[in-house]
Amino acid sequence: MNGRLSRYHRSCKSLLPMCLGHQASTWSTSKTALPSPAPTCLSPSLSSTSAGCLPPPPPTTTAAVGHGIEPSFLSEVMKVTRGFYELPLEEKQKYSNLANGNEFKHEGYGNDMVVSEKQILDWCDRLYLLVEPESRRDHSLWPTQPPSFRDVLHEYTVRCREITSLVLARLARLLGLREGYFVDMFDEDATTYARFNYYPRCLRPEDVLGLKPHSDGSVITVVSVDDTVSGLQVLRQGVWYDVPVVPNALLINMGDGMEIMSNGLLKSPVHRVVTNAERERVSVVMFYALDPEKELEPAPEMVDDEKRPRQYAKMKIKDYLSGFYETFARGTRVIDTVKMSE
Ligand SMILES: O=C(O)CCC(=O)C(=O)O
Numbered sequence: 001m002n003g004r005l006s007r008y009h010r011s012c013k014s015l016l017p018m019c020l021g022h023q024a025s026t027w028s029t030s031k032t033a034l035p036s037p038a039p040t041c042l043s044p045s046l047s048s049t050s051a052g053c054l055p056p057p058p059p060t061t062t063a064a065v066g067h068g069i070e071p072s073f074l075s076e077v078m079k080v081t082r083g084f085y086e087l088p089l090e091e092k093q094k095y096s097n098l099a100n101g102n103e104f105k106h107e108g109y110g111n112d113m114v115v116s117e118k119q120i121l122d123w124c125d126r127l128y129l130l131v132e133p134e135s136r137r138d139h140s141l142w143p144t145q146p147p148s149f150r151d152v153l154h155e156y157t158v159r160c161r162e163i164t165s166l167v168l169a170r171l172a173r174l175l176g177l178r179e180g181y182f183v184d185m186f187d188e189d190a191t192t193y194a195r196f197n198y199y200p201r202c203l204r205p206e207d208v209l210g211l212k213p214h215s216d217g218s219v220i221t222v223v224s225v226d227d228t229v230s231g232l233q234v235l236r237q238g239v240w241y242d243v244p245v246v247p248n249a250l251l252i253n254m255g256d257g258m259e260i261m262s263n264g265l266l267k268s269p270v271h272r273v274v275t276n277a278e279r280e281r282v283s284v285v286m287f288y289a290l291d292p293e294k295e296l297e298p299a300p301e302m303v304d305d306e307k308r309p310r311q312y313a314k315m316k317i318k319d320y321l322s323g324f325y326e327t328f329a330r331g332t333r334v335i336d337t338v339k340m341s342e
């Protein structure tokens with residue numbers, strides 16, 4: 001651990017409790033349509049599956065403000081994001097995710113993958129970039145405008161990695177595993193993608209979603225949300241809850257990888273983004289995934305044949321991730337394909 005990280009550890013001992021919702025601000029239920037059928041036990045915070053038997057309590061916020069990143073730097077991250085989206089279209093298209101005008105690539109600027117003509121498109125532009133491992137960055141896709149974009153993204157990557165390692169260490173402890181259990185899994189081939197989302201104003205917000213319901217295919221996700229415009233919602237037992245806007249907070253989200261490795265003890269919440277007619281919105285999302293050549297499965301320590309049988313089948317991470325993009329486009333969840341029947 002480098003000096004900066006250990007200083008960081010000392011300075012934000014309280015990060016995890018905040019991340020896990022002990023420092024709660026109230027989440028409100030959404031007035032928008034309820035989905036059906038209602039799933040059970042989808043939680044944005046830690047919950048045991050027995051919660052499925054209870055009426056749905058409002059989730060508590062996972063917004064962490066004691067994370068150690070200065071508000072001025074978070075504003076800088078948002079500023080370069082807005083700056084990029086304010087560029088003329090032809091400038092942004094220099095980083096297009098369509099090779100030769102029609103071949104979809106994950107990295108770059110544009111829309112998400114389209115797999116069928118019937119697919120309802122999300123009201124969202126995105127710039128998607130691999131940031132780790134550093135050696136695999138494709139700088140031809142990293143915007144040169146605004147001029148500080150690249151430096152800010154590099155610095156943000158370093159800072160978010162520190163926070164993620166700390167959160168992963170605390171999560172391992174919480175699950176009764178040794179602290180380094182998850183952190184050590186993130187070797188030099190583990191991948192991190194940054195996703196810059198831009199949701200324009202939408203004149204028919206009741207008909208169009210910014211981002212359709214999904215859970216993240218990562219192990220863990222760090223989200224920096226627009227601190228003036230809400231829109232992110234989390235599904236819990238059939239009810240959509242608005243995630244409150246907390247200035248300078250980072251939102252820590254469990255991804256499918258963590259749900260699987262914890263054998264279902266930590267849930268990867270279904271979430272979506274709604275649009276609004278008044279204000280555009282941006283967010284910056286960091287997705288932490290393991291080495292694509294590794295396999296994803298419940299940690300043996302989390303499986304107990306009597307008390308907590310294995311709930312997910314093994315799958316190669318690269319297969320999981322490619323299945324993820326496909327199912328995301330179709331509005332289904334790849335995690336459902338590895339769930340074992342009772
Ligand atoms: O825009 C947001 O607040 C969240 C975006 C999100 O869920 C994603 O990019 O996976």
Ligand SMILES: [Fe+2]
Pocket residue numbers: 214215216271
């Ligand atoms: Fe997401």
